[in-house]
Amino acid sequence: MEMLGLYLSVPFCRSKCTYCNFASNVFPASYHDRYISRIENDLSSIRKRAKQWGAILPQAVDSIYFGGGTPSLLSPAQFRRLFTTVRREFAVLPTAEVTVECAPGQIEPAVLEALAECGVTRVSFGVQSFVDSEAKAIGRLHNRAVALEDIRRVQAAGIGDVSVDLIAGLPGQTLDSWYESLGVLADSGVDHASIYMLEVDDESRLGRELLVNGGRYRAKEVPDDDRIAEFYTEAVASLAGHGLAQYEISNFSRTDCESRHNLKYWRRQPYLGFGLDAHSMVRTHSGAAMRFGTTDDLDAYLKDPGWVDPRPLDREEEMEEAWFLGLRLNEGVSLGALRQEFSASAVRDFLSTIAELEDEGLAAFFDGDRVTLTPRGRLLSNEVFGRFLAEPAVA
Ligand code: SF4
Known part of the structure; x- marks a missing residue:
């Protein structure tokens, strides 16, 4: 549960x-x-x-x-x-x-x-x-x-x-x-x-x-x-x-x-953020991730009863997040789990990025299923995560 x-x-x-x-x-x-x-x-x-x-x-x-x-x-x-x-x-x-x-x-x-x-x-x-x-x-x-x-x-x-x-x-x-x-x-x-x-x-x-x-x-x-x-x-x-x-x-x-x-945060499990500049991620009835937040201006926050921009992510955004949040963890990202959550073809679209990162010594496979960052990949993580943005649309 x-x-x-x-x-x-x-x-x-x-x-x-x-x-x-x-x-x-x-x-x-x-x-x-x-x-x-x-x-x-x-x-x-x-x-x-x-x-x-x-x-x-x-x-x-x-x-x-x-x-x-x-x-x-x-x-x-x-x-x-x-x-x-x-x-x-x-x-x-x-x-x-x-x-x-x-x-x-x-x-x-x-x-x-x-x-x-x-x-x-x-x-x-x-x-x-x-x-x-x-x-x-x-x-x-x-x-x-x-x-x-x-x-x-x-x-x-x-x-x-x-x-x-x-x-x-x-x-x-x-x-x-x-x-x-x-x-x-x-x-x-x-x-x-x-x-x-x-x-x-x-x-x-x-x-x-x-x-x-x-x-x-x-x-x-x-x-x-x-x-x-x-x-x-x-x-x-x-x-x-x-x-x-x-x-x-x-x-x-x-x-x-x-x-x-x-x-x-990194496993994309649901959380609610309350107070100034707080962020939330929950799921919709269709299973999509929905993110929303609050203002970072204290006076505005005290006056305004609203959360800003509740919005379900599209599949492409969710897949990108799955990569750059999951790769923060040493346990890495399981390709099998991603295939189950998205689709085999959606995962396939990212394999060339993974192969490039592997060639450059920034990512590695282990157990035949998990992709993880190398120590050098962790040092250059912002650059690595940028590679997962703007990939082809998820089927
Ligand atoms: S000023 Fe910033 S870094 Fe310093 S205690 Fe407050 S929140 Fe933390």
């Missing part, structure tokens, strides 16, 4: 990190209650809306993910309200994975207590670097000691599953300092890690500084692409050596500690 995932976006942050281009910001606390009320309305009305759009929502929820932003800035009362509404509107399984993203140094004791009481099972920490000067340069408000202490506090509160995010390519980062961060992560004993390669976006403060050649955020000290690729490759090997195996381009875990919620 297919299960549903719920994503709740909390776009509030205490300060804006220099590299960040998310729809998050430092909003006055007066927004928080209005925002929670708005999400509660959406949680209560989504079944009716989905019915109008011809979408099917599975009854049972087996994953909830609070992302941001910094969800740990919500008050205990706001968390309790949201969990009460979620459990009233959806059948949340007792075994559901319930994740909350937290910023180290920004979890009040009463919030931690409320998270444990509300059934949170997993915390994902945006550490980014365990080297204090690097964390400071990007505007994080914690240092290594605070991050390690918060990991311990969360586990002591009974929330056993902890993930840590690191970024490869921060200003001033060197191979030695990168090894230092990886070593601290491994020693912390967490069972999940996400490693992102820094991409400087023009919309971030770091990106704008690069454009005007400024010096405030140390943009000129961002390592070059080859260096960042080297950091990433070292991380894959180092984490594997500490029992954290790669299962997705940016994600690593101990056995059975993969993020159930995030796997839904």
Whole structure:
């Protein structure tokens, strides 16, 4: 039976990190209650809306993910309200994975207590670097000691599953300092890690500084692409050596500690996103994937009761997604499963692309059925995924 995932976006942050281009910001606390009320309305009305759009929502929820932003800035009362509404509107399984993203140094004791009481099972920490000067340069408000202490506090509160995010390519980062961060992560004993390669976006403060050649955020000290690729490759090997195996381009875990919620995105399983700039994917009665989202403008979101553009994907779009989402995973894409879902001829249309990627050392076959990216393919994944767009129409 297919299960549903719920994503709740909390776009509030205490300060804006220099590299960040998310729809998050430092909003006055007066927004928080209005925002929670708005999400509660959406949680209560989504079944009716989905019915109008011809979408099917599975009854049972087996994953909830609070992302941001910094969800740990919500008050205990706001968390309790949201969990009460979620459990009233959806059948949340007792075994559901319930994740909350937290910023180290920004979890009040009463919030931690409320998270444990509300059934949170997993915390994902945006550490980014365990080297204090690097964390400071990007505007994080914690240092290594605070991050390690918060990991311990969360586990002591009974929330056993902890993930840590690191970024490869921060200003001033060197191979030695990168090894230092990886070593601290491994020693912390967490069972999940996400490693992102820094991409400087023009919309971030770091990106704008690069454009005007400024010096405030140390943009000129961002390592070059080859260096960042080297950091990433070292991380894959180092984490594997500490029992954290790669299962997705940016994600690593101990056995059975993969993020159930995030796997839904890559396996094209249904999820609903609530709050600012949140995305959803559900199925229609005919089985087609339907995607929709919300605005990334907070004032507009608070005023406007609508989801933007509910639209079923056509078969061609679904097939493209099956490739570029599935290939993110180390388990790869099963040709047999694709033939069953689409058709043998539809899959055949992509075989020449796969053969090209194989020739270039970017993809490989295994077990005679699965296609997976090679380590080099993962480094060049954006280029690889581009090859799956605009293929011939699916029969
Ligand atoms: S905490 Fe996360 S969402 Fe908030 S500014 Fe920093 S990177 Fe962006």
